[in-house]
Amino acid sequence: MARIMEKMRISTHRQLFCSVYKSAFRSYISSCRAVLLPRFGGPEVLQLDPKVPVPDLKPNEVLVRARAVSINPLDTRMRSGYGRSIFEPLLPIILGRDVSGEVAAVGASVRSLSVGQEVFGALHPTAIRGTYTDYAILSQEEVTVKPSSLSHVEASVIPFAALTAWRALRSTARISEGQRILVVGGGGAVGFAAIQLAVAVGCRVATTCGSESVERMLNAGAEQAVDYVAEDVELAIRGRFDAVLDTIGAPETERYGINFLKRGGHYMTLQGEAASLADRYGLAIGLPLATAVQLKKQIQYRSSHGIEYSWTYMRADFEGLIEIRKLCEAGRLKIPVDKTFPITQVKDAHEAKDRKIIPGKVVLELS
Known part of the structure; x- marks a missing residue:
C-alpha cells in the first residue's frame, strides 16, 4: 500500500511539473519570428516578422522548435499565387511544409512525444500556418521522432x-x-x-x-x-x-x-x-x-x-511517416541538400529557386 501511495505521489508531482512547465512556456513564448506572405508575388513580398503570435496548442498538437525547414516547389508556387482562391482571404499566411527540430510543448492528449525530443514532420498542403517560423505547430499525426542518423538539415527535406x-x-x-x-x-x-x-x-x-x-x-x-x-x-x-x-x-x-x-x-x-x-x-x-x-x-x-x-497529393499518414523514418535509419532513403540559407535570407533562397540557380533542395536554417 505504501508503495502504491508513493507511486501516486510521484505521478501527481510529474503532472504538476508538466502543467507548470507548459503554463510557464506559454506565458514566455507568446510570439516568435516567422516569414509572412502578405500578398502574392515574387520573393520580395516575403516578410520576416519578429513578433508573430504563437497560438495555444489544441489537445492533439505539438509545438516544434524549428531548426531547419525545406523549400518545396509548393512554397514558391503558393507565393506566386497558386491556390489564391483558397489562401487569398486568409492572408497573411506562413509558407513551409517540412520541419525538423525539437518538441517544445505538447497538447493535453499527446502521448507519443515528449518535450525535448528531436522530431521531423510535414504539414498538409492547405495549412495556413506553415513551418517558416521559429515555432511550428503540427498535429501528432504529422510529426514523429527524427531519424538519429540524419542532421536537422538532412531530415527537413524528407517528410513532404x-x-x-x-x-x-x-x-x-x-x-x-x-x-x-x-x-x-x-x-x-x-x-x-x-x-x-x-x-x-x-x-x-x-x-x-x-x-x-x-x-x-x-x-x-x-x-x-x-x-x-x-x-x-x-x-x-x-x-x-x-x-x-x-x-x-x-x-x-x-x-x-x-x-x-x-x-x-x-x-x-x-x-x-x-x-x-x-x-x-x-x-x-x-x-x-x-x-x-x-x-x-x-x-x-x-x-x-x-x-x-x-x-495525387501529400496527406498526413502517421504509419507512412514511421516507415519513412525506418528507411532513413537503415540508410535506404535520403534526399540530397544542395544549399542552406539562414531564415533571414529567405528572399535570396526563393529567388535562387525561381531562377533555377539551385536545381536541388534548398533548406532554411533557424538558430
Missing part, C-alpha cells in the same frame, strides 16, 4: 516529398514486390523518394531524369535511368509497368505514361487541376469542374486502356 510519394505508391497503387514502376521525373525530391520507396518494397524501377541525375538514380537502385533530353523516352524504355508516377504532369508525359501501363495499372500525376481550376473560376465553379475533369479522365482511360487514373 516522401509522404507525397508514399501516398501515390503505397496508398493508391499499393505496389508490391516484383512489380515494375516508372517514375517520370526522378530528379526531383518526390521522384527520387519514390524510386527509393519502390526499391525498398522490392520493385523494379525505371525513371526519366536530366543527364546530371542519371548516376544518382542508378545508385539509388533504379534499373534504368533515361535522359529525357538526349534520348527518346518512348524508344528507350521497354516493356509495361504496373504503376506510373508522373511528377511532371505535362500532356506528353501523361500520354506516354498511360501507354506504358499494363491493364489494371495505375497512372498517378502530381499535377492535378483542382487548385488551378479553382483559381481560374472560383471555388464554387472550379472545384466541381475539377471533379468532373478528373472523373472524365478516369472513365476515359479505364475504358480505353483498362487502367486507373488519379491526381
Whole structure:
C-alpha cells in the first residue's frame, strides 16, 4: 500500500511539473519570428516578422522548435499565387511544409512525444500556418521522432516529398514486390523518394531524369535511368509497368505514361487541376469542374486502356511517416541538400529557386 501511495505521489508531482512547465512556456513564448506572405508575388513580398503570435496548442498538437525547414516547389508556387482562391482571404499566411527540430510543448492528449525530443514532420498542403517560423505547430499525426542518423538539415527535406510519394505508391497503387514502376521525373525530391520507396518494397524501377541525375538514380537502385533530353523516352524504355508516377504532369508525359501501363495499372500525376481550376473560376465553379475533369479522365482511360487514373497529393499518414523514418535509419532513403540559407535570407533562397540557380533542395536554417 505504501508503495502504491508513493507511486501516486510521484505521478501527481510529474503532472504538476508538466502543467507548470507548459503554463510557464506559454506565458514566455507568446510570439516568435516567422516569414509572412502578405500578398502574392515574387520573393520580395516575403516578410520576416519578429513578433508573430504563437497560438495555444489544441489537445492533439505539438509545438516544434524549428531548426531547419525545406523549400518545396509548393512554397514558391503558393507565393506566386497558386491556390489564391483558397489562401487569398486568409492572408497573411506562413509558407513551409517540412520541419525538423525539437518538441517544445505538447497538447493535453499527446502521448507519443515528449518535450525535448528531436522530431521531423510535414504539414498538409492547405495549412495556413506553415513551418517558416521559429515555432511550428503540427498535429501528432504529422510529426514523429527524427531519424538519429540524419542532421536537422538532412531530415527537413524528407517528410513532404516522401509522404507525397508514399501516398501515390503505397496508398493508391499499393505496389508490391516484383512489380515494375516508372517514375517520370526522378530528379526531383518526390521522384527520387519514390524510386527509393519502390526499391525498398522490392520493385523494379525505371525513371526519366536530366543527364546530371542519371548516376544518382542508378545508385539509388533504379534499373534504368533515361535522359529525357538526349534520348527518346518512348524508344528507350521497354516493356509495361504496373504503376506510373508522373511528377511532371505535362500532356506528353501523361500520354506516354498511360501507354506504358499494363491493364489494371495505375497512372498517378502530381499535377492535378483542382487548385488551378479553382483559381481560374472560383471555388464554387472550379472545384466541381475539377471533379468532373478528373472523373472524365478516369472513365476515359479505364475504358480505353483498362487502367486507373488519379491526381495525387501529400496527406498526413502517421504509419507512412514511421516507415519513412525506418528507411532513413537503415540508410535506404535520403534526399540530397544542395544549399542552406539562414531564415533571414529567405528572399535570396526563393529567388535562387525561381531562377533555377539551385536545381536541388534548398533548406532554411533557424538558430
